[in-house]
Amino acid sequence: MRKILAKVMNSFFFTATLGFCLVSVQGFSASPSAKTGAGLYNTKGANSCLFCHGITGEGGNVKDAADLSQPKTWKAWAALGGDAAFAKDKKAFLAALKKASVDLLITGAIRHNASYKEAGFDWSKTKKYNAQMMGLTGTASAAWLKKYKEKGVTPEIAAESIWLHLATLDKQGVLSE
Numbered sequence: 001m002r003k004i005l006a007k008v009m010n011s012f013f014f015t016a017t018l019g020f021c022l023v024s025v026q027g028f029s030a031s032p033s034a035k036t037g038a039g040l041y042n043t044k045g046a047n048s049c050l051f052c053h054g055i056t057g058e059g060g061n062v063k064d065a066a067d068l069s070q071p072k073t074w075k076a077w078a079a080l081g082g083d084a085a086f087a088k089d090k091k092a093f094l095a096a097l098k099k100a101s102v103d104l105l106i107t108g109a110i111r112h113n114a115s116y117k118e119a120g121f122d123w124s125k126t127k128k129y130n131a132q133m134m135g136l137t138g139t140a141s142a143a144w145l146k147k148y149k150e151k152g153v154t155p156e157i158a159a160e161s162i163w164l165h166l167a168t169l170d171k172q173g174v175l176s177e
């Protein structure tokens with residue numbers, strides 16, 4: 001009985017270690033990371049973040065696209081109370097900004113406009129999002145998500161990874177406070 005148990009445990013650890021190695025070899029982890037976010041953001045192809053927003057977060061192919069290097073110009077920044085709210089409680093403000101942005105990324109503008117209702121997010125302080133903001137629903141990002149799904153990357157992990165990458169594009173230095 002003990003022998004069998006030992007065998008089972010051994011094979012369990014072997015599988016776990018092998019799985020870990022495979023994941024490490026690919027330089028990939030199924031928890032949010034800026035590296036994963038950068039890979040996803042910079043995916044080439046139709047309607048990727050890169051396509052619309054540009055590699056530095058500005059100057060992409062879509063002229064109405066938000067400037068990702070200037071978070072203070074974002075609609076969510078205004079809806080959450082802007083600079084005053086940020087100055088008052090940076091931690092809470094950034095948590096709310098992350099939550100709203102992650103939802104926008106996962107659902108895209110049309111669904112987000114219709115369904116995002118969080119205390120503290122005041123739509124009357126801004127306009128609805130331009131439907132061109134597809135977030136992760138754009139073709140290239142959707143293909144990336146499909147590919148990494150089997151590696152355990154959920155849309156939430158993907159969007160939180162993007163959030164970490166956005167902090168590296170931020171020229172106002174507010175996202176990493």
Ligand code: HEC
Nearest residue numbers: 047049052064065066074075076129130132133135136138
């Ligand atoms: C088809 C073009 C397109 C794609 C693809 C796209 N965006 Fe956007 N994005 C836009 C446009 C246009 C806006 C401006 C929306 C507005 O202000 O109404 C925007 C706005 C934003 C904002 C500002 C949100 C705010 O609160 O104002 C962020 C952050 C953002 N995009 C990140 C991303 C990321 C990250 C990706 C990739 C997962 C992405 N976008 C994919 C066009 C796009």
